[in-house]
Every structure is written in C-alpha cells, then in structure tokens.
Amino acid sequence: MKRIVSIIVLSALLAHLMGTYVYFVVRQGQIRQEMRRLIGTLPEEGLETFTFTLEEYKRVRVNDFEVKIDGRMYDHGQPEFKGGKVTLYARHDAAEDNLIGFITEILNSTAEDNSPIPSQLLNFFSLAYLSPDPFMLFVPEGKAQSMDCYQANLLAQSFPVESPPPRA
Numbered sequence: 001m002k003r004i005v006s007i008i009v010l011s012a013l014l015a016h017l018m019g020t021y022v023y024f025v026v027r028q029g030q031i032r033q034e035m036r037r038l039i040g041t042l043p044e045e046g047l048e049t050f051t052f053t054l055e056e057y058k059r060v061r062v063n064d065f066e067v068k069i070d071g072r073m074y075d076h077g078q079p080e081f082k083g084g085k086v087t088l089y090a091r092h093d094a095a096e097d098n099l100i101g102f103i104t105e106i107l108n109s110t111a112e113d114n115s116p117i118p119s120q121l122l123n124f125f126s127l128a129y130l131s132p133d134p135f136m137l138f139v140p141e142g143k144a145q146s147m148d149c150y151q152a153n154l155l156a157q158s159f160p161v162e163s164p165p166p167r168a
Contacts, residue, residue: 024103031095035075036065039091047089048074057086066093073097 039047050069052060057079060067067074067088076090 020103020106024099027099028096031093031099032065032075035091035093035096039075039077039089042091044089047077047091050074050076050088050090052086052088054084054086057088066096073100 050067057067060069062068062073065075065077067076067090073093073096074088074090075093075096076088080087
C-alpha cells in the first residue's frame, strides 16, 4: 500500500514539474503542422519574400521549414536555389513566437528567483527515513530476514503482560 501511495505522489510531482514542458512540445508540434498546411494553400502574393546567400541561409535556418530572422520565426515552403542565392517565400509565425516567449519567460523567472529555501523544506529533506545499517536476523526455519535498527528495537523491548498467567 505504501509503495502505491509513494508512486502516486511521485507521479503527481513529476507531472506537475514536466507538464509545462510537455505542453510546450505538443503545442509547438501543432503550430508547425498548422503553418505547413497554411503555407501550402497560400498564393505567393500572401507570403513575404526573403533572399539570402548560402551562408546567411545556413545561419538563419532553424530546420527544413523554419527560419529565424531578426528574432522572429518564419515558416517557409521549398527554398529556391539560384546562382548562389536562396529565395524563401515565408510567413511570420506569431503563434510560435508567443509560445517561445512564454517558455523563455518561465525559464527566466525561475532562474532569477533568489529567495532562500524555506527552513521547513530543508528540514523535511534532511530527515532519515531508512536505517543506514540493515542487518540479517536468522530465524529457526533457516530463512533469513532483513531487519533494520527500528525493527530490532521493537524485538528488544519487553511489553507488560495485560492478563494473568495461565493456571496449571
């Protein structure tokens, strides 16, 4: 029972910690798919045109379908390579910029937190839950049992008898 409760509590803590990052990855994938679908349907007049040299293109390229120009994310279709120049027909991806700004703000706010750790939390994490020196106790059946000092203390204690002794 304790193991199940421990697993549930640990899972809840990990889900809370990782939830924002999982949301970020899933949402970024959705935004990229939406923009690829949209770029395929828009005419060239609805897109911005960028021309780069090969070196500049390598610098601004994020992946096969995205570039980052002046701090802004753009999704583009198939690049055109002509005479050492790369021409892109792209559209600004405001949703992805907002998402990246959101995750950056979260990371910066946690990095800038200089408040001290509460003493109650430090005391909680410094508690000893397990015995540092377990030992083996041999029982008459020949089966060994693992015991720690807390269980051994219980065996060493004598408890008062609550009932009278049996009559002969």
